[in-house]
Amino acid sequence: MAADSASPRILLLRPSALGDVCRTVPVLTSLKRAMPDSHVGWVVQEGFEDAIRGHPDLDDVIVFPRRKLARWATNPAVLIKSLQWMRSLKQGRWDVVIDCQGLGRSGLMAWCSGASVRIGHRDAREAGWLGYNRRVSMESDVHTVDRMLGLLEPLGVAPISDMRLYPPADSVVSWEAFRRELGIESPYGVLATTTRWPSKAWPDSHWISLIDRIEKSNLDRYVLVGSHSERSQVRQLADRISSSTDVTVHDVSGRTTVGELMACIEQSAVAVANDTAALHMAVGLGGRCVGLYGPTDPAIVGPYDLRSQVVYASPGRAVNYRDRRLGDTLMQPVSVDDVVDQVHSVLSESRSPIESKT
Incomplete structure (x- = not known):
């Protein structure tokens, strides 16, 4: 399915921190308002999924087991499991991935997703920008929410600042x-x-x-x-x-x-x-x-x-x-x-x- 289809499969990357997960929901809402037939998934850190799993605009929650994979740099077995988890993202057949985290790990997730359109900030830290093929430039002195909403620009999606959360x-x-x-x-x-x-x-x-x-x-x-x-x-x-x-x-x-x-x-x-x-x-x-x-x-x-x-x-x-x-x-x-x-x-x-x- 083409990334510019009316019903693309879109993956959001915002595993943590909990407060940042909560204030990323306007990106989700904006996507669904613009493309009601899209399928939107979200990679979120284990333990934080309650913050988003009750949201009516979310179709899929992908839990990132951060604690289990924390020692990947020093433990070869954990490194193998980490790479296996990253590769498993391709199973979602994503057309678009949007990295709202902007770190090296989330940039790697974006690259491993297999999506044809991978969006993130040009100044993503830890070389996270290497995982994107659509890099968005924004001033650093804007609100975090507006900065994330700016990632919708390559898709032509109008930002909607709907912050509502839904307790499960x-x-x-x-x-x-x-x-x-x-x-x-x-x-x-x-x-x-x-x-x-x-x-x-x-x-x-x-x-x-x-x-x-x-x-x-x-x-x-x-x-x-x-x-x-x-x-x-x-x-x-x-x-x-x-x-x-x-x-x-x-x-x-x-x-x-x-x-x-x-x-x-x-x-x-x-x-x-x-x-x-x-x-x-x-x-x-x-x-x-x-x-x-x-x-x-x-x-x-x-x-x-x-x-x-x-x-x-x-x-x-x-x-x-x-x-x-x-x-x-x-x-x-x-x-x-x-x-x-x-x-x-x-x-x-x-x-x-x-x-x-x-």
């Missing part, structure tokens, strides 16, 4: 059962207080001050979320909040699947988060969120089209957020007063999940 039905059921088990009543707020990089983490003392100052008549119960590796950190903060305030706190860190986390956020009154996956989920689950930014620029990586719901303390200089020596120094200036105001503003709008998806 079974995940909604299991979250509601877990919620009843824990006695989590509505309305509740979601707090995503942790992050992989310390430089992007709002200080614990600020979180406690925030909760203490939010009007209890608006919100008096909170759900703290996080990964399994962050459980100890979240537990410590949950204990401090419980002992310092008179609100109800539920710590579900490490106890939810990605799909259950989506359901948790969708049913919340507001989600307050650092620059992390939970924030970008919230954008597609009603947009009832407040983002906290310091070392990263919300104009590039902030909640898409919700700049007014960001509290940003610009460092005033270029910084490397991966530098662990920074600690939380760049997040300390993010004002509690401003975050309180933003939370009250979101709560006052009272956008329900149903309203936000119409």
